[in-house]
Amino acid sequence: MTHYIEQPLREHLLRQRLRTGIFTKLLASLCLLVSSLPSNAAGIDATINAAMTPITEAVAGFIFFEVNIFGNQLPLIILWLIAAAIFFTFYFNFLNLRGFKHAFQLLRGDYSKPEHSGELSHFQALTTAVSGTVGIGNMSAVAITITIGGPGATFWFIVAGFLGMSTKFAECVAGVKFRKVNPDGSISGGPMYYMKQGLADRNLGWLGKPMAYFYAASIVIGCLGIGNMFQSNQAYQQFVFATGGSDSFFVDKGWLFGLALAVIVAAVIIGGIKSIAKVTSKLVPFMAAAYIIGALLVILLNAEKLPWAFTAIVTEAFNPSAVSGGMLGVMIMGFQRAAFSNEAGLGSAAIVHSAVRTSEPVTEGYVALMEPFIDTVVICTLTSLVILTTIYEPGMAGNGMQGIELTSQAFGSTLGWSTVPLSFIAILFAFSTMLSWSYYGLKGWTYLLGESRNKEIVFKILFCAFGALGCMIQLDVVLEFSDALIFVMALPNILALYILAPVIKRELKSYQTRLTSGEIKSFRD
Numbered sequence: 001m002t003h004y005i006e007q008p009l010r011e012h013l014l015r016q017r018l019r020t021g022i023f024t025k026l027l028a029s030l031c032l033l034v035s036s037l038p039s040n041a042a043g044i045d046a047t048i049n050a051a052m053t054p055i056t057e058a059v060a061g062f063i064f065f066e067v068n069i070f071g072n073q074l075p076l077i078i079l080w081l082i083a084a085a086i087f088f089t090f091y092f093n094f095l096n097l098r099g100f101k102h103a104f105q106l107l108r109g110d111y112s113k114p115e116h117s118g119e120l121s122h123f124q125a126l127t128t129a130v131s132g133t134v135g136i137g138n139m140s141a142v143a144i145t146i147t148i149g150g151p152g153a154t155f156w157f158i159v160a161g162f163l164g165m166s167t168k169f170a171e172c173v174a175g176v177k178f179r180k181v182n183p184d185g186s187i188s189g190g191p192m193y194y195m196k197q198g199l200a201d202r203n204l205g206w207l208g209k210p211m212a213y214f215y216a217a218s219i220v221i222g223c224l225g226i227g228n229m230f231q232s233n234q235a236y237q238q239f240v241f242a243t244g245g246s247d248s249f250f251v252d253k254g255w256l257f258g259l260a261l262a263v264i265v266a267a268v269i270i271g272g273i274k275s276i277a278k279v280t281s282k283l284v285p286f287m288a289a290a291y292i293i294g295a296l297l298v299i300l301l302n303a304e305k306l307p308w309a310f311t312a313i314v315t316e317a318f319n320p321s322a323v324s325g326g327m328l329g330v331m332i333m334g335f336q337r338a339a340f341s342n343e344a345g346l347g348s349a350a351i352v353h354s355a356v357r358t359s360e361p362v363t364e365g366y367v368a369l370m371e372p373f374i375d376t377v378v379i380c381t382l383t384s385l386v387i388l389t390t391i392y393e394p395g396m397a398g399n400g401m402q403g404i405e406l407t408s409q410a411f412g413s414t415l416g417w418s419t420v421p422l423s424f425i426a427i428l429f430a431f432s433t434m435l436s437w438s439y440y441g442l443k444g445w446t447y448l449l450g451e452s453r454n455k456e457i458v459f460k461i462l463f464c465a466f467g468a469l470g471c472m473i474q475l476d477v478v479l480e481f482s483d484a485l486i487f488v489m490a491l492p493n494i495l496a497l498y499i500l501a502p503v504i505k506r507e508l509k510s511y512q513t514r515l516t517s518g519e520i521k522s523f524r525d
Helices: 002-035 038-063 076-091 100-107 122-133 141-149 152-177 191-201 205-242 254-269 272-301 303-318 326-342 348-353 361-368 370-388 403-414 419-449 453-470 476-488 490-517
Strands: 066-069 072-075
Touching: 038 476, 072 076, 076 152, 076 326, 076 490, 100 122, 100 361, 100 370, 122 272, 122 348, 122 361, 122 370, 122 419, 141 152, 141 326, 141 370, 141 403, 152 191, 152 303, 152 326, 152 348, 152 361, 152 370, 152 490, 191 205, 191 348, 191 419, 191 490, 205 254, 205 419, 205 453, 205 476, 205 490, 254 272, 254 419, 254 453, 272 303, 272 370, 272 403, 272 419, 303 326, 303 370, 326 370, 348 361, 348 419, 361 370, 361 490, 370 403, 403 419, 419 453, 476 490
Parallel strands: none
Antiparallel strands: 066 072
C-alpha cells in the first residue's frame, strides 16, 4: 500500500518541479528581454503613449463622464456606485451595522468545518481581499482629498465606507453562491460566474453571458495596469526615496528593482491562491498594524488638536470652507475617495472571497463587510486625522506636493524617524496589492480562455513582466486606460447585483432563520 501511495506522489512532485522549472526559465528569459529596455525607455514611453492616447481619451471620457449638479462636476460612475451602496444598505436592513459581531465570530472560525468546499479560511479570504484594496491610495489619495476638500471630506468618506459595506456583502454572497468547483478542487468565482449562471437562472442568460465576458476582459487588462504596473512603479519610487532619494544607488536602476520585484511576485503567485493567501494572511495584519500604530502614535502626540479636528470634520462636512461648491462639492470628494479606495461595487473582491471554505454563501458576505470598514473607515480616517492634527492648513493644496509626500511630511513632522519606515510600509502595500490583483486577473484570463495549467503559467509570466516594466517606463496613458476599465466593471457588476438582489435576500433570510433557531451551531456553543 505504501508503494502505491508514494509512487504517484513522487510523480506529482516531479511534474510540479518541472512546471516550476519551466516557469522560472520562461520568466528569466523575459526578464533578460525586459532588462534591455532602459536605454530606449523614453522612446518606448512616447510611442506607446501616443498610440494609446486617443483610445484612452475616448474610454475615460465615457467612463468618467461628468454632469454638473449645482455647480459641481459629478462623475456618473461615482453616482452609480453610491446609488447601489444606498440601495443595498436599506435593502438588507442596515446589515452593515448589525453584522459586526457575527462577522468576528466567522473570522475566528466559530462556524468553520474543514470538510467544506473551498481553498481558504474566512480570515485568509479577508486578508487577501484587503491586500487588494489597502494600498498607497490610503496614504496618498486621502491626503490630496483632505487638502482640496478640507476636513469635511473625512466625514463623507466614512459615511460612504459604511454604505459600501452593503454592496460588498451582496457581491460576495453572490460570488460564493454561483462559484464553480473545478475537478482538482480549486475554485473559480466572482462576477463573471454570477453574471453568467445567476442571470441564466432568472431567464436572462442572453444578457449575463456577454456581461461576463466583458467583465473578464476588463479585469484582465485593468489588473496589468493599476493593479500591477502602477503598484510596482510606486514601490520603486518609495524604495529610491528610502535608500537616499536622488543620491540612491537605485535612482537610475528601475530595471533592477523591477526584475527583483518580478521574481519575488513570481515566487508567491506560482503556487496559486493558497500560496498568495499564506503570504497575505501574515503580511496584511503586519503592515496594517504597523501603519495603524504609527498613525495612532502621531495622533496621540498631537492630542491637543483632536477636539478641533473632530469638530472640523463634522461642521465642514455641512458648511465647508476649503472647497468651492459647498456641501455637495465636499460630499462628492468624500464619496469618490471612498469608492476609489474600497472598490465596493467593482466586484473584484468577490473573486477571492469565492474561494473560501464554506457551505453557506452568506457567511462570506458577513466577513466581506469588514473589508470597507478596515480600508476606508479605519485606515483612511486615521490618515486624515494624522494630516489634520499635524500639517493641515486651509489652502495648502496649492503647495505642489504629491499625496504620498504630504502623508510622509505629516508623519515626519511628529516622528522624524518615521519617513523611511513609512516608505517600506508603502512598498508592502504595493506588493500585497500586486499579489491580490494577479489572482483577480488570472481568474478573468481563465474564464476567457479556459482552465488550464499552461494558460495560467502564461498569464503569470505576463503579469510579472508587466510589473517589471512598470518600474522602467512611464505609461501614463496606459494606466489611465486600465483605471477606466477597472471602473467600467461597476456597470455590469451592479446591474447583475440588482437583478440577483432577491436571490441574495432569500439566502440571507434563510441563513438568519437557521442561525436563530440553532440549526446552524457554533463550535463554541
